[in-house]
Amino acid sequence: MHRSSRRSSTRNTKxxxxxxKTAYRHTDRAASSLGKWIITDHTGLTRTMIEMPNMxxxxxxxxxxxxxxxxxxxxxxxxx
Numbered sequence: 039m040h041r042s043s044r045r046s047s048t049r050n051t052k053x054x055x056x057x058x059k060t061a062y063r064h065t066d067r068a069a070s071s072l073g074k075w076i077i078t079d080h081t082g083l084t085r086t087m088i089e090m091p092n093m094x095x096x097x098x099x100x101x102x103x104x105x106x107x108x109x110x111x112x113x114x115x116x117x118x
Contacts, residue, residue, distance in 0.1 A: 079085075093101065
């Protein structure tokens with residue numbers, strides 16, 4: 039009787055350790071995938087900034103202001 043309970047206990051310990059390793063691997067894989075997805079540029083802004091021609095200070099300010107005005111006008115029209 040003592041021997042069978044020892045085997046059962048050993049088997050349970052091995053199963054628990056195996057389950058813990060498997061859970062760790064799955065969690066690690068999911069966290070890595072989530073981290074990669076989070077740091078990915080989904081908007082394409084990085085590519086747009088790289089492809090943008092070199093501009094001076096005033097050209098850059100005018101570009102930003104133009105985009106801002108267009109965005110505000112779009113927001114106003116979408117609210118109507």
